[in-house]
Amino acid sequence: MPTLTRRAAAAVAAALAALTTACAPGSETDRPQDKAPAAVNTDIAKAGNVTLTVWDQEVQGGQREQIEKLNAQFQAKYPNIKINRVSRSFTDLQKTLRLALSGDSPPDVVEANQGYASMAQFVKAGMLLPLDSYDQVYGWKKRYPKGLMDLNSVTKDGKLIGSGNLYGVSLNGEIVGLYYNKEKLSKLGIQPPKTWAEFEQALGTAKGKGEVPIAFGNLEKLPAMQLYGVIQDQNTDKEAVRKLVFGSGGAWTDAPNVAAAQKLADWSKQGYFTKDANAVKWDDTPVNFAKGQGVFMFGGTWWAPDLSEKMKDKVGFMLPPPAQAGAPSATMGGESLPWSITSKSKHPDVAAAYINFITSPEAMDVSVETGNLPVLAAPSKQPDATLLKEVSAAWAELSKNDGTTPYLDYATPTFADAFGGPLQELVAGKVTPQQAMEKAQADYTAFQAKK
Amino acid sequence: MTTVARHKSPVSRQATATAPRARERVRPPGAPRRVGWLYVLPALVIYAGFLLWPLVRGAQFSLYDWDGLGPATWAGMSNYSRLLSDPVLRGAFWHLLVLILFYAVLPCIIAFVLVAAMSRTRIRGLTFFRTVLFLPQVVAMVAVAVAWQWMYSADGPINSVLRGLHALGLPDWSRGWLGDFTFALPAVGLVGTWVGIGLAMVLFLAGVQKIPRELYEAARIDGAGPVREFFTVTLPGLRRELAVALTLTTIMAIRNFDLIYMATSGGPGDSTKVPAYEVYNRTFNTGEVGLGCAIGVTLAVLAFLATAGIGRLVEGRDS
Numbered sequence: 001m002p003t004l005t006r007r008a009a010a011a012v013a014a015a016l017a018a019l020t021t022a023c024a025p026g027s028e029t030d031r032p033q034d035k036a037p038a039a040v041n042t043d044i045a046k047a048g049n050v051t052l053t054v055w056d057q058e059v060q061g062g063q064r065e066q067i068e069k070l071n072a073q074f075q076a077k078y079p080n081i082k083i084n085r086v087s088r089s090f091t092d093l094q095k096t097l098r099l100a101l102s103g104d105s106p107p108d109v110v111e112a113n114q115g116y117a118s119m120a121q122f123v124k125a126g127m128l129l130p131l132d133s134y135d136q137v138y139g140w141k142k143r144y145p146k147g148l149m150d151l152n153s154v155t156k157d158g159k160l161i162g163s164g165n166l167y168g169v170s171l172n173g174e175i176v177g178l179y180y181n182k183e184k185l186s187k188l189g190i191q192p193p194k195t196w197a198e199f200e201q202a203l204g205t206a207k208g209k210g211e212v213p214i215a216f217g218n219l220e221k222l223p224a225m226q227l228y229g230v231i232q233d234q235n236t237d238k239e240a241v242r243k244l245v246f247g248s249g250g251a252w253t254d255a256p257n258v259a260a261a262q263k264l265a266d267w268s269k270q271g272y273f274t275k276d277a278n279a280v281k282w283d284d285t286p287v288n289f290a291k292g293q294g295v296f297m298f299g300g301t302w303w304a305p306d307l308s309e310k311m312k313d314k315v316g317f318m319l320p321p322p323a324q325a326g327a328p329s330a331t332m333g334g335e336s337l338p339w340s341i342t343s344k345s346k347h348p349d350v351a352a353a354y355i356n357f358i359t360s361p362e363a364m365d366v367s368v369e370t371g372n373l374p375v376l377a378a379p380s381k382q383p384d385a386t387l388l389k390e391v392s393a394a395w396a397e398l399s400k401n402d403g404t405t406p407y408l409d410y411a412t413p414t415f416a417d418a419f420g421g422p423l424q425e426l427v428a429g430k431v432t433p434q435q436a437m438e439k440a441q442a443d444y445t446a447f448q449a450k451k
Numbered sequence: 452m453t454t455v456a457r458h459k460s461p462v463s464r465q466a467t468a469t470a471p472r473a474r475e476r477v478r479p480p481g482a483p484r485r486v487g488w489l490y491v492l493p494a495l496v497i498y499a500g501f502l503l504w505p506l507v508r509g510a511q512f513s514l515y516d517w518d519g520l521g522p523a524t525w526a527g528m529s530n531y532s533r534l535l536s537d538p539v540l541r542g543a544f545w546h547l548l549v550l551i552l553f554y555a556v557l558p559c560i561i562a563f564v565l566v567a568a569m570s571r572t573r574i575r576g577l578t579f580f581r582t583v584l585f586l587p588q589v590v591a592m593v594a595v596a597v598a599w600q601w602m603y604s605a606d607g608p609i610n611s612v613l614r615g616l617h618a619l620g621l622p623d624w625s626r627g628w629l630g631d632f633t634f635a636l637p638a639v640g641l642v643g644t645w646v647g648i649g650l651a652m653v654l655f656l657a658g659v660q661k662i663p664r665e666l667y668e669a670a671r672i673d674g675a676g677p678v679r680e681f682f683t684v685t686l687p688g689l690r691r692e693l694a695v696a697l698t699l700t701t702i703m704a705i706r707n708f709d710l711i712y713m714a715t716s717g718g719p720g721d722s723t724k725v726p727a728y729e730v731y732n733r734t735f736n737t738g739e740v741g742l743g744c745a746i747g748v749t750l751a752v753l754a755f756l757a758t759a760g761i762g763r764l765v766e767g768r769d770s
Contacts, residue, residue: 095735098519125520202477221718276605277629414737424719428632
């Protein structure tokens with residue numbers, strides 16, 4: 001025994017010594033410097049042979065097709081450039097990107113999600129290249145509405161989203177809207193709702209006739225945050241939501257925000273959601289909806305190509321109905337993940353040319369061809385399917401009214417858990433709306449103080 | 452080097468016999484020599500490089516506030532004190548305790564019942580049953596999780612059976628098990644029980660075959676019933692196997708990540724969060740690398756204590 005204790009003591013001492021002598025984790029990297037616009041090389045054909053490593057999350061049907069097509073076109077245009085594409089699902093990319101970016105040879109172009117959990121942290125750590133000088137050369141800000149460019153902008157210290165430098169450009173648009181089963185509506189004898197009150201009435205009618213009013217699966221916590229966000233947008237001013245999410249004013253415990261939580265709780269209590277919603281997977285929601293479970297469903301435009309294929313003309317899409325008929329709607333959304341350049345990339349000029357190429361007006365046509373929703377109006381292509389036409393019209397209307405609000409999980413790095421968890425409890429009737437919002441606020445205040 | 456040379460030639464040994472005699476006598480033949488390190492070196496290098504070094508670095512990270520990207524700031528023991536002060540993390544450790552019950556205690560009890568039954572009667576096709584019961588242990592945990600997620604789902608087989616019972620007049624017990632605040636944790640726990648039974652049973656079966664038949668016959672002649680027989684013959688004979696089974700299943704419970712990650716991601720709310728899941732969650736999702744490492748180090752210590760504790764308790768000190 002004494003030898004064992006002595007050996008253990010020696011091991012502990014060695015470990016302690018290692019702890020104190022080894023260097024601290026992480027290191028201060030030099031913030032990347034802006035390049036003068038004049039120094040930007042746009043003549044990529046003369047850039048020599050370059051392999052550009054690109055990490056994207058475009059793995060689903062139409063999106064994959066879109067990127068494959070654009071990559072092929074880019075390589076055909078510049079035979080000296082080879083694109084090494086690495087694609088992962090959204091969640092997988094979020095997890096691996098952190099490690100990849102902190103390594104010595106990160107990919108050249110990455111899709112880094114907006115918000116304080118990803119882009120702002122990467123910017124703070126000096127891992128992304130500010131794109132402002134490239135913007136002066138290529139004129140991205142002239143191409144895009146300001147609201148969308150702001151989503152991809154962060155101050156250099158990572159403290160404020162919506163101002164500072166530009167760090168990425170997006171390719172597709174996306175919004176969370178209201179899908180409805182046309183067949184079921186006509187069977188229930190209801191018209192697609194034009195106002196929020198009509199919509200709530202329709203929910204009651206559907207419930208009364210034994211239908212599931214809203215298809216809703218919330219195993220992952222995130223769906224409830226989107227649903228809450230949609231309701232919140234009808235309860236409060238869009239500017240207030242933007243300020244709240246980006247951390248420049250307001251509180252989650254403000255009266256309209258609590259009222260939105262109350263509405264969510266009420267709907268759950270009245271049985272407006274799929275039974276045991278907290279046990280249903282998010283990805284199963286549109287599948288069940290297509291099978292005829294649910295009259296309405298809140299969901300992103302990213303579900304549209306699949307639903308259109310499965311339900312053909314039976315499914316419709318609209319913006320969440322506004323309080324007054326004809327008034328402008330607001331809803332969550334914006335643009336798909338922005339394409340950014342890493343600060344350690346050896347070929348930033350080539351990377352910028354690539355980003356410019358895949359966000360060009362011609363690329364928007366490719367987006368439509370492959371069943372996606374281009375972030376900017378496509379110059380010459382129109383979608384064929386009814387649903388995709390409706391989605392495209394909804395996007396155009398929302399862009400015109402500047403009605404997009406940011407996703408709520410941008411608010412803090414821990415928000416998906418800190419707010420999503422209480423919302424699950426709210427749906428299950430375990431907490432009051434006030435309590436749920438207080439939990440969100442606690443996480444929010446803690447992050448603001450640390451920032 | 453000198454030792455090796457000395458052993459090679461007895462002549463030279465005699466030549467230098469007087470002075471080093473005493474030193475040589477201290478070491479009995481076959482005792483470890485320094486050359487032994489050379490034999491274990493390849494394994495040691497890999498072990499140190501991939502296990503010890505990360506462990507030390509992990510312990511070091513746990514003393515810092517670090518988001519995994521930028522520079523870290525010294526945090527002292529504050530990450531460890533958060534394990535006690537943060538209600539979510541405290542809850543995670545409570546859930547772990549509940550899961551140990553499901554992962555370790557319950558499988559051992561069920562396996563005992565099965566083995567006790569088998570030791571009294573000859574069962575035809577024993578190999579078949581043994582294979583079937585051991586099968587969950589072989590299947591990857593991720594596959595297990597996906598299969599059970601379907602079993603527990605709203606329209607899955609478990610709810611179908613319960614609805615069938617409801618139709619026969621019983622109350623309606625069907626629910627979304629993995630999304631239910633009360634039942635999600637036991638539901639996940641039962642999957643662990645299902646996985647653990649096979650391992651415990653195979654260990655016990657091997658042990659039972661080692662217990663002399665005469666002991667059972669003697670007990671029966673003395674008039675012992677099945678229960679008495681179990682406690683006086685089977686249980687004492689299986690002490691070592693019990694210790695192994697409990698240790699393995701407890702450690703499985705402590706490092707249980709894949710099942711939670713796949714089946715519930717810690718939800719609904721925080722009701723199935725366990726420390727191993729939080730290690731991952733804090734490190735990769737929320738960017739609290741220091742805290743994640745602190746949880747990991749604590750888990751390693753817990754696993755060590757559990758192993759040592761179970762060995763002492765079940766096997767007894769002197770055996």
